[in-house]
Amino acid sequence: MSSQRRRKPRAPKRxxxxxxxxxTGHxxxxxxxxxxxxxxxxxxxVPSSYVVPGAPEVLEYDYMRWIAAFMESAELPRPFTAVHLGAAGCSLPSYVAHRWDSHNIAVELDAGLAALVRDAFDPPVEIAVAEARAFTHALAPGSVDVIVRDVFAGPDTPRALATVEFFHAAHRALTPGGVFVANVGDRPGLANARAQLAGLAEVFAHTAAAAPTGILGGREYGNVVLAASDAPLAFSGEVPWKPGADLSGATPALRD
Incomplete structure (x- = not known):
């Protein structure tokens, strides 16, 4: 990983x-x-980010605030290093850099999108153009404090980023007590969230999920934020959360 000093974000002048x-398209x-x-x-x-250049403290999307709530509650060093798999407009990485004076690396597969975001929004974070799974496997053991996975192919997380083997790679890259947080889009029944929680529970000592009641209850489509760590998890957010690896049903963990 290359290091880069954080820049003060600027408002666009054009x-x-x-x-x-x-x-990947447009x-x-x-x-x-x-x-x-x-x-x-x-x-x-597909709406992917809400950005207010020059105002990194703005998090418009609920699920990003839930991810930040897990990070807020964790006993992380100050400053810490966070890797964000899935960059888009870098709104969450910019918030984390601003909120905790942390070093943030946003990983984006699409080089054209990364160049556009740098030019249009000038986020105060490092952007690495790479495939998320390969980047995670290449991280040095114990080199980062937080990994955020927010990668989608259509409405779902790519399978390669939701397996037990991938979770082992993320666990290996984290410092002791580091936190893995993931955004999952799910349908009634929560098959995706339950399968991924089962996989995370094979790797991490503690797991949790946060989402509105209707989604956690498996009645609505929406975002579920999953967290995993070897340290106990807490949550400072405004929606219900459930510690533990089960969401009302056993689903086999995904494997390569």
Whole structure:
């Protein structure tokens, strides 16, 4: 990993709205008509990030606040190092860098998207162009304090980033007591979340999930945030959370 001093984020001095070609298709930067200086980054027509350049403390998406709540509650060193698998507009990495004066590496597969985000938003974090699984396996043992996985292929996490073997690679890269946090999109029944929690429980001593009651109860589609660590987990967020590896049903863990 290369080191890079964090820069103070700047507000854009030119018009950045528009549609841009990227390696995996196209991205659009859409100005928020209700908030001066706010932008939605859409990747292949899917809203992926909400960014207010120059205001990294803004986290518009609920699930990002839940991820931050697990990090807030963890006994992490100050400063700490966080790797974010899935960069998009770098809104969460920028928040973490601002909130905890931490070193953040955002990993993005699409080089064109990474270049667009650097140019349009100038996030105060390092962006590495790499495939998330390969990047995680290449991390030195005990070299990072937090790993955030927020990678999607359509509505789901790529299978290669949801297996027991991948979780072992993440565990190996974390410092003792480090935290792995993942965003999962799931449907009624929570098959994805339950399978991934089962896999995480094979690797980490403690696991937890946070989401609105309707989603945790398996009645609605939405985001579930999973956390895992060898240290006890806590949560300072505003939605229900459940410690433990079970979400009302046994699902076999995914394996390579």
């Amino acid at each position: 018009r950045i709205e528009g549609t841009y070609a990227i390696d 991205a659009a930067i859409v100005a928020d008509p209700l908030r001066d200086g706010g932008y939605v980054l859409e990747v292949n027509n």
